[in-house]
Amino acid sequence: MSQQDDFDRGMKNRRAVLGDEWVDKSLNSATAFNAEFQAFFTRYAWHDIWGRPGLDHTTRRLLVLGMTMALARWEEFEVHCRGAVRHGVPLEKIKETLMQGAIYCGVPAANTAFKIAMGVLREEGLVPAPQSLAADARIAQHHTFSEPQLRVAVQGKGAPVMLAHALGLDHTMWDDLAARLATTNLVARYDQVGHGGSAVPPGPYTLDQMVDHAARIVREWGQGPVVWVGLSMGGMVGQGLAIRYPELVKGLVLANTTSQYPQEAQAGWSQRIETVNQQGMQGIVQMVVERYLSEEFRRTHPAFTQALRETLLRSDPAGYAACCHGLRDVNWTDRLREIRVPTLVLAGGKDVGTPPSMAKAIAERISGAVLHQFDGAAHLSVAEAPDEFEQQVRSLLARIG
Template sequence: MQVNVNGIDTRYVLSNEGGGPWLTFIHQLGGDLSIWDQLAGYFRNNFTVLRYDIRGHGESAAPTAPFTVADLSNDLAALLDALGAKSTHVVGMSLGGAIAQQFALDHASRVDTLTLADTFARTAPESRSIWDQRIETARRDGVASLAPASLERWLTPDFQHAHPEVVEQIRDVYIHTSVEGFALACAALREFDLRDRLVEIRTPTLAVAGRHDTGTPPAATQAIADAIRGARFEVLDAAHLAPIEQSQRFAALLETFLQSRV
């Protein structure tokens, strides 16, 4: 399905077989809503599950002007408005986790629970050059040129060997991501900093990290949990895409967390 959200044609998939509370999944940089296929299937009998493509990703239109993570948060608010959802449980991974944090601050009354996976609260000054390099490389050589290094960070060698079909799907989505959508999202993450505002979040929060995540070390996700009162922190035996690599364990953690709050 497609709907215009803040001037951006946005693809979404809604699964509401159970007609239960809303549960929204937000994907990573260079991804799309398909990353959540398995988890959406797991939860759709008890929740109204929403997945969507972030602007400039998947089948959502690519913007031509710079945007911020706050803009991406407002995209989610507008999408929920268009679909008639007053509030939702929110699950965000990587870039999706940044959006989820921003959404919990900017639209607090609309967040029932917050689940953050393999994400961070700020880009340190010394790390800004990494995003500049990715922007330059994507625009010069294409997004596909960044895929090998990204997949190496995202998934452990054991998982890649055992599940080549999953790796291939993730790679295919990544290499077909809009260059400008990717570059502008990198620029948004380069400027992202909510470190001093995390104490404002009062939403029940679950934070999950991959033990082998080198791009976003577990300590970065734990720092978020430490700053949010009452937040729970868990580590899975995975790399950056922990909810995908350890999908059964993540689903069990999320299910228990949601059951305690529904």
């Protein structure tokens, strides 16, 4: 019966991180001169350090990439980069590690690291899709000069479309749809006040204030009137924009949203505000994820679900709670008949936060509004039914011409 020692335990970790091919090559090339050294770092590095319970292997892999990048140990960097890629470390996490290294290790080091990493991706058949930085393809990002400063991203060419995100998220919620629409339209999206890269002034915020911010962005952009595509909070802002600033809107997509909450739902919003103020985003994140995505989607798309969770946890609790005040008090119902632009109302059949009945109430009050339901989707219908969502938006754009 073989007896396992610290060398064997270290070797198990070493193979798990770097792969059998590299480790076998190293072991087979050992000599009487360096064999003790091989055994030494296998025990102490690969067992005593990589075997510690405090950090998972993905975190340790990323730390090693940053450290070898800082020290310009490029052979070690390449070995660990290849191991990370082959063992499923998300490319986004590797990219972010190298991006942060550009600040702390220097741009030349990051340049070399990205070059080596791209070589590894080519060898592994994982070359990322092209993303041109040409003037007509680049995503231009900036902040408004007026206060509060709001982060804006613009891409594409053509008739202007503005995308407005849901509570707790940011403009990256629209990455996929924005890229699709940018093939035919000039697309802008922004981080609403208290969210993402935008300012977080003291709250609470009213919905009228958020509508004023939207009007300011459209005016500063100088491309209006726009087709406004808003989901959830973005849809509430869109209703107010079309009512209070009709000259800035030529079409309206209101997805997974409401014009007014019943009294019992308003009480739920007050409880949510209290929870966030006391516990931060951790206190509500699970509830929000379960509302935003259907159970089936969460089960079949674990990576997306985890990314959503991480985005919500990064959201500023003060900004989130400040916006909740405005959403709790939304009350556009009696003014919806003032909206005179082509309007598309979208609902998720599994949406418990803003159920189809709320979408129907909006569509019934806007002259000529078209109502469409995504039967299998919950609150983030643009994520659960991206093709159908795009098709519906394009149907409105075609109506407007």
